[in-house]
Amino acid sequence: MAAGLMPWIEGRFFLDDGTPNALGTVETYLAGTSTPSPTYADSDLTTANPTTLTLDAGGRPTVDVFLPAFGLKFIVKDASGATVYTYDDVADIGQIFATSYGTQQTAGPGSAVTTGYQVLDTDRYVPIDSTGNPTVLLPPASDYSAALILKITAGAGTCDVTPDGSDTIDGVAAAFTMAASASPIFTTLVLISNGVDAWIVQSYTEP
Numbered sequence: 001m002a003a004g005l006m007p008w009i010e011g012r013f014f015l016d017d018g019t020p021n022a023l024g025t026v027e028t029y030l031a032g033t034s035t036p037s038p039t040y041a042d043s044d045l046t047t048a049n050p051t052t053l054t055l056d057a058g059g060r061p062t063v064d065v066f067l068p069a070f071g072l073k074f075i076v077k078d079a080s081g082a083t084v085y086t087y088d089d090v091a092d093i094g095q096i097f098a099t100s101y102g103t104q105q106t107a108g109p110g111s112a113v114t115t116g117y118q119v120l121d122t123d124r125y126v127p128i129d130s131t132g133n134p135t136v137l138l139p140p141a142s143d144y145s146a147a148l149i150l151k152i153t154a155g156a157g158t159c160d161v162t163p164d165g166s167d168t169i170d171g172v173a174a175a176f177t178m179a180a181s182a183s184p185i186f187t188t189l190v191l192i193s194n195g196v197d198a199w200i201v202q203s204y205t206e207p
Helices: 093-103
Strands: 025-030 052-054 072-077 083-090 125-129 135-137 147-154 159-162 176-178 188-193 198-205
Touching: 147 159
Parallel strands: 125 147, 135 159
Antiparallel strands: 025 052, 025 072, 072 083, 147 188, 159 176, 188 198
16 A cells, blocks of 8 residues: 655745755654654655654755654754754544555444443444443544444434543544434444544444
8 A cells, every 4th residue: 555745745844934944854753752753765665764854955855755654743853953843643644544444344343332332443343232322432543543433233322432531533522422313224433543643534424
């Protein structure tokens, strides 16, 4: 699966005064951490770049920069080694989804879950018995690298899908309520993790 370039038109870095960050550097880490993690020089993610990228006189990296399928943190420094600014949670959502597409519906509980079910990071499809208006708990978005399908398959109640900690669902740090439904058209929610701290609603259907 080919990777995508950094999610902006030109990979160029500037100083606070708007001039190019000539001969500066960009250090790359796992998002939200101090653990070095590389970008890649090719779209197949086979050739890792150094975790400290050197910039040319125009503030451009001297290598191509392709992102892996998870979030990174960039610390931008000037030519003297002073930190100029930090970009955290840099991620290519499309790449994260595409990488995991083949496994989306291959794993999950064998029967409809009820209230308090903790979604595992290996779950791809979770059937839900909505009797009693259950709650389903999402794993940390940072631990999940695939699309997640949640579907009410029994019962006539609603279901609250709750993000972990400070994670969000479509930008909201609160439960997403799946509407009550009945056979033959049950409510279905498809979520995609950004690999860092958020879930994006790819699709949502209800009667």
